[in-house]
Amino acid sequence: MEFRDIEIFLVLAEELHFGRTAERLHITPSRVSHVIKKIERRIGAPLFARTSRTVRLTPLGERLRDDLLPAHLRIQQAVERAVAEARGITGTLRVGYSTPWCADLLLEATQKFRARYAECTVHIQEIQLNDPHGPLRRGELDLQLSELPVAESGITAGPTVLSEPRALLVPADHPLAQRENMSMEDLADVPLMTPGGNFPQYMAAVHLPTHTPSGRAIPRGPVFTYWAEVLSLVAAGLGAFPVSARGTRYYAWPGIAFVPFLDAPPIEYGLLWPTTGHTPRAMAFVDLLADLTGTTPADE
Known part of the structure; x- marks a missing residue:
């Protein structure tokens, strides 16, 4: 079985819905169905019991899911560690925030970031309105999430991630x-x-x-x-x-x-980073936060 086929099987085993599985994996439902049928032909027995309204795992499908999940997770972690090392996504990422709701969003993103890049530590700190861009300009921060607009030399304004009444x-x-x-x-x-x-x-x-x-x-x-x-x-x-x-x-x-x-x-809050000297770990955090909030990351 190819790695992609295993991934399709495991996502369908979680979602129990061909449409949602296809949406998560950015493929078509017919592709999901084709892969599952191919796996079932290779194994020689059904892995899912399908009706017009429901999809459920067979006992054999449940055992295969339970056997594959730990190995699939280890492979994912190994690949992510290799990617992180290759891109320099290690060390400490310093992120500033201006409000508690920005801090809440950053803390949520930090949990996901640490799960993905275990070799990178994220340090979050508050910035003050009397010097809103000083820490970033002085190199004390790698990123910050704070109020827009921003038109500062040497600072890039990335995507707007919060818009508040x-x-x-x-x-x-x-x-x-x-x-x-x-x-x-x-x-x-x-x-x-x-x-x-x-x-x-x-x-x-x-x-x-x-x-x-x-x-x-x-x-x-x-x-x-x-x-x-x-x-x-x-x-x-x-x-x-x-x-x-x-x-x-x-x-x-x-x-x-x-x-x-x-x-x-509304008051809009966006990500900011140094125009020069930004790091791969900072851009990885920007991408993750954009995914988390459904926004489009700006070009680096």
Whole structure:
């Protein structure tokens, strides 16, 4: 039996559906059927009992599945180890994130990455809004998942992997907090806090506008350095800050409220990496995360 035939048999044994098996393996259902019939002819007995509605393994099929699975897994692991070594997918991959939901996605990807590339360790760390691209530029990170847009010399913006509805974080006693939703025009009624340090002006123009769509000025609140300051300053009634609406599930903080926007664009999060000096392990992680989120990885 050829390796591909074994793979088709094992996937069908898991899915028990010719269509789903074909979809997983990117082949046609007729190809699946042809391979299974060929294997059954070689063995001399049916491996699957088929009706118009169901597919199930015969006892012989179950024993063959149980015997083949461990060997198939060992072969896959051996090939992946060889590929990882050939491509240099070893060592430590350092990945930054800007929000807890980005961290959750990276942790999920890390588990799959470690299963595929056992010789590579992934280290994940938070980046701060006051210096959102500094660690990547200084070589402290290989990749990061953070807010877009990004137009930085020496940094490549890869695929957008998250797109989140936008909300405004406001003091719980602010009039906006009593509303079910708000518009961009309402920003004229509350001071927006801003990150200090090296937060790019082009990002501020997108996320922290100075005027509403009709041209009304949006007041400015305190300048902050770390995210924890935002929560404290908002709770103290000193300003507001635009965030992902998903933040309601992450920040249980007294004195704050999240008000969804009706008309604001979503907050998009994308992968970033150094334009020069990126590593095979970083690009392998980009590909895996793109597969995980159903996005298309950008060209290296």
